[in-house]
Amino acid sequence: MSEDGGGTAVRYRADGGGSAVRYRADAVLPCDGSGRVFRPGRVDVVGDTVVAVGPEPDPVPDASSAGWPGSGWAEVRVRGLLLPGLVNTHCHSPMTLFRGTGENLPLDRWLGEVLWPREAHLTPEDVYWGMTLAVAELLRFGVTTTCEMYFFEDALADAVVASGSRAIVTGGFLRLPGHTPDPRWWERRLDAVVDLHARRHGEAGRLEIGFGPHAAYTVPMRVLAAVADVAVERDALFHIHVAETSGEVDSYRAEHGRSVPAALADAGVFEARTVAAHSVWLSDEDIALYRRHDVAVAHCPQSNAKLASGVAPLVTLLREGIRVGLGTDGPASNNDLDLWEEMRLAALLARLRDGDASALSAREAIELATRGGGAALGREDLGVLSPGSKADMVAMTMDDPAFVPLHEDSHLVEHLVWSASSRLVTDVWVGGRLVVEDGTCVTVDVAEASRQVEARSRRLAAV
Ligand SMILES: [Zn+2]
DSSP states (O other): OOOTTSSOSEEEEOOSOSSEEEEEEEEEOOOSSSOOOBSSEEEEEETTEEEEEEEOOSSOOOTTSTTSOOTTOEEEEEEEEEEEOEEEEEEOGGGGGGTTTTTTOOHHHIIIIIIHHHHTTOOHHHHHHHHHHHHHHHHHTTEEEEEEEESOHHHHHHHHHHHTOEEEEEEEEOOOTTOOOOTTHHHHHHHHHHHHHHHHTTGGGTEEEEEEEOBTTTSOHHHHHHHHHHHHHHTOEEEEEESOSHHHHHHHHHHHSSOHHHHHHHTTGGGSEEEEEEOOSOOHHHHHHHHHHTOEEEEOHHHHHHTTOOOOOHHHHHHTTOOEEEOOOOTTSSOOOOHHHHHHHHHHHHHHHHTOTTSSOHHHHHHHHTHHHHHHTTOTTSSOOSTTSBOOEEEEOOOSGGGOSOOSHHHHHHHHHHTOOGGGEEEEEETTEEEEETTEESSSOHHHHHHHHHHHHHHHHTO
């Protein structure tokens, strides 16, 4: 922590053991669906959990007053805005190793010709360092939770635990070029992810384990159904790409006579707690299936735009009551992990697609990036500051032209979405632990992670 008055957004005065902390901020945006802003506000945290959120008593209490929660509490003074950590609902973060690889190709050629042949040569150590560098980037942007689909899950989970982040790690199912012929390959893969769930689900209070089969066009339907059964037994998240490109949708229908959502529903896959990434090319019948089976969507507007995949029907999905969060997708197709960009682009594209300047409000946009993401992942305790939620928090300076003028509370939310950005994030906490201080990730050796990813990326590019 910085010294008081050192020009930082946060000051700290340790009054107790640190397990109970009152955060006092110029403004608190709880993102709890109420639209409330507390200016000034406070968030009380015990351990890794928020216990109270509200307006700051006026005058500010001292340790002996009735407004003070009690002795043994520490206090953090936030100069600026405090809001929940952002939730990234769809990512393949270790692909920092492939950033800038295969640019300007459409999805099918990028995967088949460039990415998958290189991923076939990955090692667990590659994934560890790729994830470590990604976590530093995510945390720096205030993204405290990420839902991952990848392989070498143990290495990925190791990086999350070591770097103080939070993740839902869904073990990937995808046969890459060069995998040896093995009739039991899918079964062995399922056994491995089941074992991962048994060993690591809940680890450090920051890891959740789920199942992440790639897509219906890459994984046999019998395997998807078997994976879904196992996920249902464990109430684990089932994470899959659906209807990302029109070509994928057309060829699946031509081959199987029905849409991917219809096939997944018929096979019982949607009985699992499902998050369907992308979901760009959905028919009205597909959306009705999502609603009936409570399938959530990870909306990835920037990845979809960069690969020219299309624009998902965000407003329709929300109107139909579908749970929607935002995803960056992997850093090889985006190419950063900045969810603030997704939030603004989602709102811009929704307005363009619908020809309606009121199609998605700033309040709806920030909720997509926070509480909506938590809800899409079935985690009501993430992306919100309310009693019982995880103490994953982001402090942003408001000492910036982006927040001027500020006449009323609604301006704060408008400015947050339309004129602010991740550059204003100063400090970040995950489960009450400080992970970014004054704009620097303090839980990752970023120089070492960068050096590792640079060297490993060069090796993989040469295969
Ligand atoms: Zn993806």
